[in-house]
Amino acid sequence: MSRIVGIDLGTSTSEIACIVDGMPKLIPNFQGKLITPSVVHISREGEILVGEEAAEYLFTRPDCTFMEVKRLTGSDQTLSAHGKEYAPEEIQAMLLSYLVRCAEAGLNEKIDRAVITVPAYFTDVQRRATAKAGELAGLQVERIINEPTAAALDYGLSNLKECKNVLVYDLGGGTLDVTVLELFEGVIDVKASSGNNHLGGKDFDEIIMGRLADPAGDERALMRLKKAAEDCKIALSTQDEYKVSLPFLLTDQEGKPVSVEQTVSRQDFEDWVSEKVSSTRVPMMSALEDAKLLPGDLQVILLVGGSTRIPCIKKLVEEALGAVPRSLVDPDLTVARGAAIQAGLIEGSINNKDLVLTDVCPYTLGTAPLQDGLFGKRQVFDPLIPRNTTIPTEKARIYTTASDYQTKVNIEVYQGESSNPDNNERLGEVHLTGIPPARRGVEQIEVTFGYDMNGILQVKASVVSTGKQVSSEISTTGVKAKPLLDISKWEQAEGARQFRPLLRKAEKLIALGKDKGDDLSLLVHRIKEALLLKEKEQAGELREELLVIIEMLERLDKLL
Numbered sequence: 001m002s003r004i005v006g007i008d009l010g011t012s013t014s015e016i017a018c019i020v021d022g023m024p025k026l027i028p029n030f031q032g033k034l035i036t037p038s039v040v041h042i043s044r045e046g047e048i049l050v051g052e053e054a055a056e057y058l059f060t061r062p063d064c065t066f067m068e069v070k071r072l073t074g075s076d077q078t079l080s081a082h083g084k085e086y087a088p089e090e091i092q093a094m095l096l097s098y099l100v101r102c103a104e105a106g107l108n109e110k111i112d113r114a115v116i117t118v119p120a121y122f123t124d125v126q127r128r129a130t131a132k133a134g135e136l137a138g139l140q141v142e143r144i145i146n147e148p149t150a151a152a153l154d155y156g157l158s159n160l161k162e163c164k165n166v167l168v169y170d171l172g173g174g175t176l177d178v179t180v181l182e183l184f185e186g187v188i189d190v191k192a193s194s195g196n197n198h199l200g201g202k203d204f205d206e207i208i209m210g211r212l213a214d215p216a217g218d219e220r221a222l223m224r225l226k227k228a229a230e231d232c233k234i235a236l237s238t239q240d241e242y243k244v245s246l247p248f249l250l251t252d253q254e255g256k257p258v259s260v261e262q263t264v265s266r267q268d269f270e271d272w273v274s275e276k277v278s279s280t281r282v283p284m285m286s287a288l289e290d291a292k293l294l295p296g297d298l299q300v301i302l303l304v305g306g307s308t309r310i311p312c313i314k315k316l317v318e319e320a321l322g323a324v325p326r327s328l329v330d331p332d333l334t335v336a337r338g339a340a341i342q343a344g345l346i347e348g349s350i351n352n353k354d355l356v357l358t359d360v361c362p363y364t365l366g367t368a369p370l371q372d373g374l375f376g377k378r379q380v381f382d383p384l385i386p387r388n389t390t391i392p393t394e395k396a397r398i399y400t401t402a403s404d405y406q407t408k409v410n411i412e413v414y415q416g417e418s419s420n421p422d423n424n425e426r427l428g429e430v431h432l433t434g435i436p437p438a439r440r441g442v443e444q445i446e447v448t449f450g451y452d453m454n455g456i457l458q459v460k461a462s463v464v465s466t467g468k469q470v471s472s473e474i475s476t477t478g479v480k481a482k483p484l485l486d487i488s489k490w491e492q493a494e495g496a497r498q499f500r501p502l503l504r505k506a507e508k509l510i511a512l513g514k515d516k517g518d519d520l521s522l523l524v525h526r527i528k529e530a531l532l533l534k535e536k537e538q539a540g541e542l543r544e545e546l547l548v549i550i551e552m553l554e555r556l557d558k559l560l
C-alpha cells in the first residue's frame with residue numbers, strides 16, 4: 001500500500017506533508033513553495049490550473065476562477081464556469097489532485113491515501129463533503145481530522161513527556177476553532193471544541209473592502225479591491241499604517257474613472273474589526289466550560305492559522321485567558337504537519353505507543369421524539385450523543401410507539417444544542433417499517449447513533465420484539481452550522497425586559513422542585529433561545545404557554 005499523506009485543505013491556502021524518518025515533512029508544490037493558494041482556474045478548453053498560476057486569473061477571468069470554496073463546503077450552492085456547473089467538492093477535488101501530483105513528483109511514488117483536516121466545528125454534512133472531495137480526487141480518505149487536533153499532534157510529538165492543559169486557538173482564512181485538550185506523557189486527550197464556521201481572515205478583508213469602495217457588479221474591480229484589502233490587513237500586522245492605492249478601479253455613472261487612494265492606520269483596522277474579534281471570546285469560554293477548566297488551569301496556549309498574526313487577535317486571547325500565547329508551532333504549517341503525524345500513526349511510520357490521540361464530537365446529536373406535555377404531544381430534541389463526547393462512540397436509546405397500531409416510524413436526526421429541534425440542523429431521517437400493530441407504548445424501538453473517528457454519523461433503528469433493523473449514513477445536503485448561543489446572555493436580547501419577571505418566577509418554581517415533568521425548564525430554555533434568535537412571535541407563544549403552567553402550579557399549591 002502507498003504511504004499516507006496529510007493535507008491541510010484550507011480556505012486561503014493548502015499544504016501537503018508526509019512522514020520522513022519518523023518526522024513530518026512539508027512537500028513543496030511545483031513552484032517549489034510549501035504553501036499553495038486555494039485557488040482553481042478552469043479554462044475554456046477545460047484545462048485546470050491551481051495555486052499561484054490560477055490566482056493570476058483572479059483579476060482577468062474572475063468568472064471562471066474560484067477562491068475560498070471551503071466556505072461552501074456541505075452546501076448545495078454550485079459554481080459555474082463556461083456554462084458548466086460544479087459542486088464545491090468538485091472544485092476542492094481539483095485542488096487536492098494538484099497537491100497529490102506535487103507529492104508524487106516530490107516523493108517519486110504513487111499517492112492514493114490521505115488524511116485530510118477540517119475545522120473542529122465542521123458539521124457532519126461538511127465532513128462528508130470533504131471526504132467526497134477526497135474520493136473525487138482518487139484518494140482513499142483514511143481519516144478526517146480536526147485542524148486544532150492536528151496542531152496539537154504537531155506540538156505533542158515534540159513534547160511527549162509534558163503533562164499540560166493546552167488551548168488551541170485556530171483562526172484561519174474562513175473559520176475559527178477553539179479546542180481544549182490535555183497532554184499527558186504522549187496522550188493527547190481532546191476535552192472540548194467550540195468555534196464559528198463563518199469567521200476568519202476573509203471577513204476582516206471584507207470589512208476593509210466596505211470601507212474603501214463599493215464595486216458591486218464589477219467582478220474585476222471586486223478582485224482588485226479584495227487583493228488590496230488583504231495586502232492592507234497583512235501589512236498592518238507589522239506596521240502602523242498602510243496606503244491603499246487603486247488607480248482607475250471603477251467608473252462612475254458618467255463613465256469617468258474612479259480611483260481609490262486611502263491611508264489606513266492599524267487603529268482604524270482594529271476599530272473596524274473589533275466586534276468580530278470580540279465575538280471569539282464566546283467559543284473560548286464555551287470550550288473551557290465544557291472541559292471543566294478555568295483560564296488559570298491552562299499551561300499552554302497555541303495560536304494557529306494565519307489570522308492569529310494580527311496583533312489585536314493576540315491581545316484579545318491574552319486578555320481573555322490571562323496569559324500570553326506562545327509561538328511554539330508554525331501557524332501556517334502546523335496543521336499539515338499534524339495531519340502527516342496522524343497519517344504516520346495509521347501507517348505505522350510513527351510508533352503509536354509513544355503518541356496516542358483521542359478526539360471529541362463537536363455538536364450534540366439526537367432525535368426529536370414526540371413527548372406528552374400539558375398541552376398535548378410536541379417534538380422535543382432528545383440528545384443521544386452530547387457535544388464533546390470522546391469518539392469513536394456509540395449510544396443507544398429505547399423509544400416506544402406514539403400511536404395505537406402504529407406500524408412504521410420516521411426517526412428524525414438533528415445536530416445542535418437547542419432543546420427546540422427547529423433551532424437545530426436537521427440532518428435527515430431513518431424510516432423503519434414492519435412494527436407489529438399494538439396499543440401505543442407497547443412496541444419498543446431501539447435507536448443507535450454511532451459516531452466514528454472521522455466525525456461521521458451512522459444511525460441504526462430496530463424493532464425490539466422482532467429484531468427487524470434499518471441502518472443508514474444519514475442523507476445530508478445543504479445544512480449549515482448555526483452559531484452557538486450563549487444562553488447566559490439572554491437578558492441582553494431585544495425585548496428581554498418584559499419576559500424577565502415571568503422567567504424569574506418560573507426559575508424560582510424550578511428551584512423549589514415544582515417542575516416534575518421538566519415542562520417549566522424546557523419552556524424557560526426555549527423562550528431564552530427565541531429571544532436570542534430574535535424570534536418574537538415564537539417567544540410570545542411560549543410565554544402564554546408558560547403563564548398557563550405557572551397558574552396551574554400556583555392553583556395546585558393552594559389546594560394542597
